[in-house]
Amino acid sequence: MAVMTYRDALNAALREEMARDPDVFLMGEEVAEYDGAYKVSKGLLAEFGDHRVVDSPISELGFGGLCVGAAMAGLRPVVEFMTFNFAFLALDQVINSAAKLLYMSNGQFPIPIVFRGPTGAALQLSAQHSQACETYYVHAPGVKVVTPATPADAKGLLKAAIRDNDPVAFMEGELLYNFKGEVPEDDDFVIPLGVADLKHEGDDVTIVTHGKMVHVALQAANKLSTEGIGADVVDLRSIRPLDVDAILRSVQKTNRAVYLEEGWAYVGVGAQIVATIQEEAFDYLDAPVLRVTQADVPMPYAKNLEMMAKPSADRVVEACNKVLYREAR
Amino acid sequence: MAGTKTRRAKAPKESPFDMHGIAPELALDLLREMLRYRRFEEKAEEAYAIGKIGGFCHLHIGQEGVAAGAIKALRESDYVITAYRDHTEAIAKGVAPTAVMAELFGRTGGTSGGKGGSMHMFARSVRFMGGHGIVSGQVPLATGIAFRIKYKSEDDIVACFMGDAAVNQGGFHEALNMAAIWELPVIFVVENNHYGMGTAFRRVSLTDMVERSSPYAIPASKVNGQDVLATYAHFRDLAAEVRNGGGPRFVDVETYRFRGHSMSDPVSGTYRPKEEVEQHTHFDDPIAILRDHLFEAGSLDQDGLEAMDAEAREEAQEAFEFADASPVPGPEALYEHVWADVDGNGRLRFDGREEAPWR
Numbered sequence: 001m002a003v004m005t006y007r008d009a010l011n012a013a014l015r016e017e018m019a020r021d022p023d024v025f026l027m028g029e030e031v032a033e034y035d036g037a038y039k040v041s042k043g044l045l046a047e048f049g050d051h052r053v054v055d056s057p058i059s060e061l062g063f064g065g066l067c068v069g070a071a072m073a074g075l076r077p078v079v080e081f082m083t084f085n086f087a088f089l090a091l092d093q094v095i096n097s098a099a100k101l102l103y104m105s106n107g108q109f110p111i112p113i114v115f116r117g118p119t120g121a122a123l124q125l126s127a128q129h130s131q132a133c134e135t136y137y138v139h140a141p142g143v144k145v146v147t148p149a150t151p152a153d154a155k156g157l158l159k160a161a162i163r164d165n166d167p168v169a170f171m172e173g174e175l176l177y178n179f180k181g182e183v184p185e186d187d188d189f190v191i192p193l194g195v196a197d198l199k200h201e202g203d204d205v206t207i208v209t210h211g212k213m214v215h216v217a218l219q220a221a222n223k224l225s226t227e228g229i230g231a232d233v234v235d236l237r238s239i240r241p242l243d244v245d246a247i248l249r250s251v252q253k254t255n256r257a258v259y260l261e262e263g264w265a266y267v268g269v270g271a272q273i274v275a276t277i278q279e280e281a282f283d284y285l286d287a288p289v290l291r292v293t294q295a296d297v298p299m300p301y302a303k304n305l306e307m308m309a310k311p312s313a314d315r316v317v318e319a320c321n322k323v324l325y326r327e328a329r
Numbered sequence: 330m331a332g333t334k335t336r337r338a339k340a341p342k343e344s345p346f347d348m349h350g351i352a353p354e355l356a357l358d359l360l361r362e363m364l365r366y367r368r369f370e371e372k373a374e375e376a377y378a379i380g381k382i383g384g385f386c387h388l389h390i391g392q393e394g395v396a397a398g399a400i401k402a403l404r405e406s407d408y409v410i411t412a413y414r415d416h417t418e419a420i421a422k423g424v425a426p427t428a429v430m431a432e433l434f435g436r437t438g439g440t441s442g443g444k445g446g447s448m449h450m451f452a453r454s455v456r457f458m459g460g461h462g463i464v465s466g467q468v469p470l471a472t473g474i475a476f477r478i479k480y481k482s483e484d485d486i487v488a489c490f491m492g493d494a495a496v497n498q499g500g501f502h503e504a505l506n507m508a509a510i511w512e513l514p515v516i517f518v519v520e521n522n523h524y525g526m527g528t529a530f531r532r533v534s535l536t537d538m539v540e541r542s543s544p545y546a547i548p549a550s551k552v553n554g555q556d557v558l559a560t561y562a563h564f565r566d567l568a569a570e571v572r573n574g575g576g577p578r579f580v581d582v583e584t585y586r587f588r589g590h591s592m593s594d595p596v597s598g599t600y601r602p603k604e605e606v607e608q609h610t611h612f613d614d615p616i617a618i619l620r621d622h623l624f625e626a627g628s629l630d631q632d633g634l635e636a637m638d639a640e641a642r643e644e645a646q647e648a649f650e651f652a653d654a655s656p657v658p659g660p661e662a663l664y665e666h667v668w669a670d671v672d673g674n675g676r677l678r679f680d681g682r683e684e685a686p687w688r
Contacts, residue, residue: 025480051480057510062469062503069473072458073408075480077473092500096463097470103666105451105459106442110669141667141678165669194675241675272679279681 002185007177009151010040010116013158014078016187018048021076024162025052027063028080028117037082038118038177064090064115068097068167071113078162081117084133084171090115091136098167099142114161116170119147120212120262123175124306127298132263134210137169138239138272144168144193145239147211151181153237156191164193173212194241198250202230205320206250208273209260210236213311217260220316231320239269247273248281255286256323260316265293287323292316346622349562353628357637359401359557360623363393363616364641366417369426372645373416373433377592381653382433386447387414391587394615395520396421398560399488399582403568408456408478410471411490413448414520415460418490423455430648431655438655442662456485464525465491465498468517472504475513475577486571487515488564494525496541497533505577509545512576516567517542519579520554522586527600542579554584555615585609 004012018024025048030037032045032055045053056063060081067077081087087094094115101109121130138145144166148154154172161168183189199214200221207217214235221231232250236243251257257277259270270291277289295309321328348356370388377386389396392414400409400421409422419429424440432439433447440450450460458474461467471489478485495501496519508515521538523530530538542549552563560582567578587610589596597603623629668677 057503057506059503059506061500062472062507065466065469065500066473066476066504066507069410069458069470069475070477070480071473072470073474073477075477089499092463092466093469096466097461101459102669104441104445104449105453105666106440106444107666107669108441108451108453109459112669144677192672192674194672194677196675238675241677242679243675276679 001182003180004151004183005177006151006154006172006179006181007038007040009155009183010158010172011042011044012183013155013162014041014044015047017159017162018044018052020187023074024076024078025054026078026080027054027056027067029056029058029082031055031080036080038174040177041080060086060089061093065093065097067113068093068111071098071111072101072109076112076162078114078116081115083129083174084117084119085129085131087115087117087133094137094143094167094169095140099140103142110165111167112165114158114168114170116158117172118174119171120173121299121306121310124301124303126301130299132261132294134171134239135263135268138269142167144241146170146193146237147239148172148237149176149199149211149214149235151179152183153191153197155183156189157193157237159190160193163190168193171211176212191237193238194243195237196243196246197235197237198232198246199235200231200233202232202254204230204254204256205324206232206234206247206254206257207260207316207320208234208236208247208250208257210239210269211262213260213262216311216313217316219313220320223313223317224320229320229324244276244280247277251277251281252284255284257285257289258292258316258319258323259289260292260311262311263294264296265291266296268293287325290319290323292319346625347559349558351558351561353623353626356558356619356623357628359397359561360616360619360629361637361641362397362401362421363557363619364638365426365644366393366396366420367616368638368641368645369420369429369648370416372649373430374592376430376433376649382447383435384446385413386433386592387590388588388592389414389417391609391614392520392522392554392584393417394557394560395518395554395582395584398554398557399518399564402561402564403488404485406456406485407568408458408474408485408487409490410458410467410474410487411460412464412467412492412495413460413462414492415448415450419450419452419457419460422452422457424450424452424457426644426648427651428452430652434652434655435657436652436655437658438651443658444662444666465495465501467491468495468501469504471515471517472508472513475508475515476511478514479511484572485514486568488518489515490518490520492525493519493521493523493530493538494528494533495519496538505542505545505547505579508577509547512574514571515577516564516571517547517577517579519581520584521581522584524586524590524601526590526594529600538581547577547579549579549581551581551583554582555613555618557615557619585613
């Protein structure tokens with residue numbers, strides 16, 4: 001084990017997978033000479049050369065599509081989007097090409113590609129730079145969606161995503177890049193997609209979440225524990241494939257659930273989770289499943305409004321108290 | 330429609346026919362190819378009319394010179410990718426007409442097992458990289474295939490076909506720019522039939538087609554796609570340049586669509602007058618043009634032509650019969666090939682039909 005940042009864990013995963021498989025290459029804006037807008041690709045140009053670490057023009061649709069074509073022809077591209085906010089321009093190639101080519105060709109063209117970059121809000125970047133984009137990707141059959149919350153998960157899941165033969169949207173957190181944690185140094189440390197992780201244990205209420213919000217959920221769980229309430233924090237780690245069993249196991253134990261996500265509520269990830277829980281664990285529920293999400297508005301710039309718009313640990317505690325029919329202290 | 334019985338009047342502008350250094354045997358092969366495509370598409374048209382084919386069906390009739398001239402000038406190991414008017418380009422690349430017709434019929438014997446349809450022919454084994462349905466969607470993909478060739482230091486090339494309308498899409502420009510800066514081995518081929526569905530190119534562009542690659546410093550050229558020998562000779566030269574590391578090329582291939590945009594669209598109407606279509610079908614039929622010249626040169630006679638045409642018609646009829654006899658996909662095919670890797674961890678499907686949905 002080594003203590004490293006989420007950024008360095010991603011960097012290690014890229015380095016190890018590029019060393020392991022010569023067909024893996026990285027393309028994106030500022031990934032090479034600039035060492036990455038967020039320095040995730042630091043040192044990779046020096047190590048692997050401009051043949052495999054490729055600075056692209058600012059052409060998301062173009063280089064997104066180019067990499068899908070490279071995957072059709074047998075390479076294993078890792079596409080870095082500086083942020084997923086910019087990747088809307090490439091969405092046609094993700095949904096209409098990457099997600100569908102295997103099916104439309106009756107299995108002739110697997111598309112082993114990773115689209116990675118930060119999703120969600122940072123601090124005071126306003127509406128166009130502060131949005132959680134998971135829903136757009138997870139909606140389409142054919143794309144897997146992975147959202148690591150910790151350095152260890154970042155490394156193990158990115159390695160799994162690169163080795164996977166399907167398109168994977170690998171969605172990081174800008175505010176997580178400096179977050180430190182213990183990470184196995186083993187070259188074969190791979191976390192399979194579709195396995196959730198119980199990040200906190202308790203018997204009274206289940207908080208299901210993914211990505212950066214895991215840390216907000218943990219704050220809420222810690223606060224609840226000081227009040228004698230035990231919360232399970234189920235970190236999905238990947239939204240598709242979805243570890244439904246892990247969610248049901250926890251809900252069957254606690255009989256109460258809250259979904260926490262950074263994005264908007266309307267047809268968000270939580271809508272799917274709530275639907276799944278009521279379809280498959282209805283008889284276990286002692287209260288409606290509630291959601292804590294971003295306010296249903298574009299992200300405002302002003303600090304106070306931004307704080308109001310974002311989901312917070314206090315709101316999670318409030319939602320947990322509601323499903324527990326409990327007065328807040 | 331190219332007839333085999335009567336000879337057409339020659340266009341008044343016609344100058345002595347240039348064989349472009351192409352031997353009569355090869356010219357005959359190209360004529361045979363174009364007849365195969367024509368008869369195939371006519372058979373598809375017939376099958377569509379009697380309800381054997383559904384959805385959109387875009388025919389290539391009138392544009393056979395582009396498919397034959399460009400694709401036959403490539404090596405077998407070169408890649409071809411195109412848009413949704415893809416039937417004859419698939420056949421030109423080596424896909425069996427039976428498999429193309431079966432795909433049109435939505436049958437298991439189709440190139441995509443019936444799951445792609447008219448717009449999505451694929452054949453990895455012969456490097457036919459598909460049939461893509463979003464205008465210009467295939468242009469970045471082609472650039473990526475060319476990226477792979479360069480990445481692996483191989484000497485194949487990519488021919489990327491598109492309609493004239495594709496050049497107004499952003500992805501076209503982004504892809505051409507990247508192909509240029511990285512000197513990728515790809516020929517961007519505009520099948521310029523002058524209409525994007527019902528919109529004349531001159532109404533949506535102030536620049537000539539051949540200017541469209543100039544911002545990216547990609548050498549451009551123009552060729553008459555109705556003259557298959559000129560097209561073949563041009564692509565033979567371009568392929569050599571690109572294969573030798575010359576970087577990408579852009580070609581405006583002048584052609585004309587003899588049918589409507591798709592089977593559901595009118596051949597002529599407010600967007601192009603009937604007289605214009607008649608003028609082209611009369612004077613610009615790539616099959617008739619080559620046929621007449623081979624007659625004149627003494628390389629072909631009426632009997633030879635009729636034998637060649639009979640073979641083409643027979644092949645189309647066999648494709649029809651194969652497709653008609655090919656089974657429809659079984660219900661188990663519905664969920665096949667959505668995912669390449671299903672390892673049992675987590676759930677991938679969320680439609681409430683998890684248990685044997687077809688029973």
